[in-house]
Amino acid sequence: MRISTHIFAAIPAAALLCGAAHAADLVAPSPAAEAYVAEPAYSWRVLDEVRGGIYAYGVDDPPEGQSVSVNLELLTSRLPIGGQAWFVPRLHVGATINTDDAPSHGYAGLTWTVDVLDKVFVEATFGGGVHDGDTGADAPVGESALGCSVLFRESASLGFRFNENWSVIGTVEHLSNAGLCDANRGITEAGARIGYRF
Template identity: 50%
Template structure:
């Protein structure tokens, strides 16, 4: 009888110890789960699209008409971690400017550099080339500009304001010329406004 009582006492003690351990484990906070590693989204191949209107060279024989403008900017080929250094990496662009009168239209391509002045204000410069349907001959009609040759160099400068995370508006001046490479070099200088949508 004594042995049976002793065995029963040991069994009860073991059950009590097991229950105490189980309760202690239940009270312990769960081990923290590792945070999921954020997945870096691949940048879009297209960085931004733009559209707008320009006064067509108000100081030239072709004055008095307007151009509709469209442009696509592509993502930078790489983006340095340092913000200042990243400003020196341009975005490639292509675009077209369609004259609504009987003046010069052109298509263009090149590189664009954008620099933030504040969180909303930015400035921009671009450089590239353009092909056009303007006058390149020796005899030029009185209402047309003597562009000398095609293609031409194209430069532009803009100041812009970000309306939201995606939308911006900018004032732009662009100039096309052959830099004196051809016999005639009247060039074109257009001024206008554009809206941009960033992806």
Template identity: 40%
Template sequence: MHNNSNTVSKMPFFALGLFIALSLISQPVSAETKALNSGIDSFTFGIMQQDVESNPIEDSISINLEVLFATKLKSLPWSPHPVIGATINTDNDTNQLYGGMAWQYDFSERFFTEIFLGGAIHDGEEDPDTPLAGNREAHRAYGCPLNFRESLSFGWRLSSQYSLMATVSHMSNASLCDENDGLTNAGIRVSRRY
């Protein structure tokens, strides 16, 4: 059972994130825009199914927003890009704010893969909630407020500006804390390159 007051308090954050995402994706690319966003390589917006484990506890939908910055290390293999992002849950389950590095590898002009490694701060439970019927927990327990986060995407470039990506992400503490349920999400994302 979700707390309605918490859901209401998270709605402005969700609405603002959705507005920013739609604004950035639909914005025409002009010389002014390129100059303004010179440090940004791409912006990604997606819909993720939360908790895709075999016995989901947080069975809900999340919105994913991500900014991939231009790389300063073009001489290194796969050219790592700094990334910041957020996963905003629509049903009062766990939200994440994350950062790290992403590496892209092109299979061809159209198809590529992206690997992300970094860390995430979340607002989920650190210890298990009171068990529900059938010994299920109300939420997953993540043990620490800061967890590791990694993701794998397979992408298809629709044009020079837009890509479609199938993504799986995972957050856990690698057993560094007592509880380590972890959280795995999967979904579809659209990337807009500037």
């Protein structure tokens, strides 16, 4: 009789606990708890984009005349530093190989990309390049006197994105030594490239 009394006495307490549990389930989570979502860590990629295309050598009427060059360029993702996206550059490395007797060069530097429309962007780059052309002021007839083996390199581009992976880019690039060497003929090329972003 005493055992059954204890059982009946425990039933109301159990009902109270169950009711409290159900009530807790009905309470909506706080807005602060819902608002907090951990952001994924930024992952910097060494190879973010590959570009390749054709340039016209001789747009500035050099002694070598006009010819065709092939360009290949690799770019990283934006550097993992703070700031506005347009201010944060990517690293690039590339080569422009001439198919005739004009100078070829390899280069590296920084690329700044700015979106001007949903699919349209502009770019500016700055860095340096090394060429295989003549450096002396007494360069043979028909060859540019580039002054130094190592030159500054700048480029400007206008691009259009077909989708998140593919784009087409029109580019003008220029290399010179900024008057630091005896001669400073420079190299200027322009053309179009296709880019693929991973």
